[in-house]
Amino acid sequence: MAKKTLILLLLFVTTICIGCSTSLVKYSESRAVPLERIYKPYEKYSEATPSKSKLIVVRDGGILGAGGSAALFLNGEIVARFRTSESLVLHVNEGDTVIGAGPGVKMNWESDSVGLVEQTLMVMKNQTYYYRLGIHPYNGLVLNRSTQLE
Numbered sequence: 001m002a003k004k005t006l007i008l009l010l011l012f013v014t015t016i017c018i019g020c021s022t023s024l025v026k027y028s029e030s031r032a033v034p035l036e037r038i039y040k041p042y043e044k045y046s047e048a049t050p051s052k053s054k055l056i057v058v059r060d061g062g063i064l065g066a067g068g069s070a071a072l073f074l075n076g077e078i079v080a081r082f083r084t085s086e087s088l089v090l091h092v093n094e095g096d097t098v099i100g101a102g103p104g105v106k107m108n109w110e111s112d113s114v115g116l117v118e119q120t121l122m123v124m125k126n127q128t129y130y131y132r133l134g135i136h137p138y139n140g141l142v143l144n145r146s147t148q149l150e
Helices: 002-019 040-045
Strands: 053-059 070-074 077-082 086-092 095-103 117-123 128-136 140-145
Touching (some): 040 077, 053 070, 053 117, 070 086, 070 128, 077 086, 095 140
Parallel strands (some): 053 128
Antiparallel strands (some): 070 077, 128 140
């Protein structure tokens, strides 16, 4: 009887872990972030020009973190809030760009930058950069460069 209970428990835990994981969503299979969750600073990054590079951010799919949004920051300004399986294309200038992510839902007294994780991207002219925005079960919100989103 104990062996049967242990097997059922392991099966249950495995099912929960798989169900709560996030999954990669290809850019072509993602939905665009709706306009009501795109903010004024995005205007600086909305226009494609020959001297700019493309920055494509895609939020992972899955149940983990699906109840809330995740905020995307560029050079210290919030540009959008993502739900699962959503994407946004930005056009950035050559040079250093600081890209960050933070929890999309805050208490009224908290600033948008609470829990912000940032990294620097050295942008080269006429390139395309892909980033995954997701949630890790132990580390929280993560933002990683990816070659798997095309």
